[in-house]
Amino acid sequence: MNAPQCVSADTWTVAGRTFSSRLIVGTGKYKSFEENAAAVEASGAEIVTVAVRRVNIADPNQPMLTDFIDPKKITYLPNTAGCFTADEAIRTLRLAREAGGWTLVKLEVLGEAKTLYPDMRETLKAAETLVKEGFEPMVYCVDDPIAAKQLEEVGAVAIMPLGAPIGSGLGIQNRITVRLIVEGAGVPVLVDAGVGTASDAAVAMELGCDGVLMNTAIAEARDPLMMARAMKSAIEAGRMAYLAGRMGKRRYADPSSPLAGLI
């Protein structure tokens, strides 16, 4: 590949849309809309995930997310978080499309509440239907290279394997399979879920991922704005390290100073 000379010229493209930032952030769990908007700004993210929920009929004048994060400036990526069947997820995204005309969406179909692990049978089924209906689904999935291939075959525009369970902050548990997914994919691969701190995001990028999606790691940091900046730097550092090509690993020491000319 043609490695760019600096990170600022290094873009990535999903479903024909090109972005500079490789960090996608969620908009859940923040203390306030103001804090949320400031964290998005600090992260440099150009895409945010959003959920689709019932409006509060009892109090229709409550402030809305769109009043704080402008969908004209930041790409909203509607997701299906909380859906446990293909039908629920499809229904949710049809509504999301009507709410704003989005075809680029994030699909996740969960298997159980305890682990929030994806149900791949339902996920594949939903992805297939959504593609037929003209959606461009970025798909949350298990860190399984075969499942990733199957998703790509049905038309997923991005593969988003978990690094660890949603909201766990445990970091990337299986670097081997994430790397295998990256090597086998013809569409962007983004680690989605499991990132706890900056080094986790850097690891994802060093493995060759196109980006990282995170929510809790920023929202639940003691200082979300500072963590958002840390994540931005980590993503850039990890990406540059990947492009630079890391040194080989050795089992024993290799001196950095010349052995010749020792006194």
Place this chain on the structure above:
Amino acid sequence: MTETAQKLTISIILNGEERSVGAGRSIAAMLESIGLNPAKVAVERNLKVVPRSSLGEIVVNEGDKFEIVHFVGGG
């Protein structure tokens, strides 16, 4: 049917709750009557998405089940 047509209010299910709304109103008018801006929400009627362009034309019927949604913060 004549009886229904003469009713001043009809009963519908809105986001899981039963509500009375004025008879003969469009979905857009019904949303405005409860303080919602039709441009800021998405509407599903009886499990089918209603295109925003037709919210002003489709009349609310007795027993309709509506889901009115919008975007909220989420991962």
